[in-house]
């Protein structure tokens with residue numbers, strides 16, 4: 001099972017992940033080919049002849065309306081979460097050793113102790129997101145079983161990795177589960193909401209709206 | 221809209237509208253992380269004691285989003301039950317802001333077109349702000365998930 005999860009399944013997951021992203025991107029691109037009417041575009045007022053004080057005020061007002069200004073805690077926590085989701089798996093020593101064993105190359109690795117702490121923080125943030133979804137009314141009302149599942153799929157590889165590193169429970173079983181859920185996450189990214197990793201960049205480009213770039217709908 | 225016998229829903233019309241705007245709906249549904257960060261940008265949400273029924277993304281996901289997921293196969297009971305979310309609970313002021321750039325007012329406007337095509341119009345006085353006199357038009361209490369929040373929409 002270990003060999004299976006490490007070899008063919010890993011390859012399959014990677015291929016599905018990459019092909020899935022390409023497929024979904026093309027699919028959404030083709031779906032949005034039609035030009036949409038933009039009812040209203042934000043017209044940024046270009047400040048002319050602004051005094052330094054006014055510029056400062058402009059900045060403060062813009063900042064207070066930004067996500068960092070309105071939801072500072074969520075903005076910071078969410079940024080940490082999304083940064084960690086990339087750096088932990090990519091710069092983990094254990095993962096790099098596997099790559100080295102296979103291909104003889106290796107990326108820069110973070111110290112194990114640091115990765116351990118980052119993983120613990122990541123899992124705790126996952127728990128925070130879960131509690132937020134369960135408790136905060138405005139999040140709860142739009143949360144479906146699907147949202148909880150997606151969160152579980154995202155956090156599971158990190159939680160099992162944490163268990164494996166500390167050799168809690170039966171190491172062999174935990175590491176196999178770790179690999180399987182990791183592969184599951186890769187496979188599900190293009191086809192579920194975790195895909196906002198890619199679709200994040202799509203909304204403003206493909207859809208014509210007030211907040212879109214180039215007035216959306218690919219009119220460039 | 222007088223609550224009388226309703227014509228059966230013309231799902232063909234709904235499906236045609238869904239098809240026409242498939243790209244927009246699908247990209248938005250795929251990107252929305254159900255994070256609720258758009259909540260505070262809606263003044264109706266803030267002005268109604270943070271009643272989650274006024275959450276911008278709730279308004280479109282629980283109407284248009286559901287219709288899309290059901291591929292247009294909805295009945296008039298569903299439309300009747302959910303119409304307030306897009307007619308009464310939103311004034312299309314376009315102030316809501318989603319970090320992903322999801323065009324929430326555009327989607328609500330789209331939903332309105334769909335409901336209108338089936339004879340579910342917004343009507344005065346509730347687009348004018350639902351005064352107490354309009355008590356018979358309740359918010360969607362029947363679908364309330366949060367105990368204690370229902371009825372906040374009447375301005376109390």
Ligand code: SF4
Pocket residue numbers: 251252253254255256257258259276277317318319320321322324
């Ligand atoms: S519409 Fe945007 S801000 Fe609102 S829940 Fe969805 S992703 Fe979050």
Ligand code: SF4
Pocket residue numbers: 261262263264265275276279309310311312313314315316324325328
């Ligand atoms: S357009 Fe509707 S949902 Fe958006 S801020 Fe205005 S009232 Fe709220």
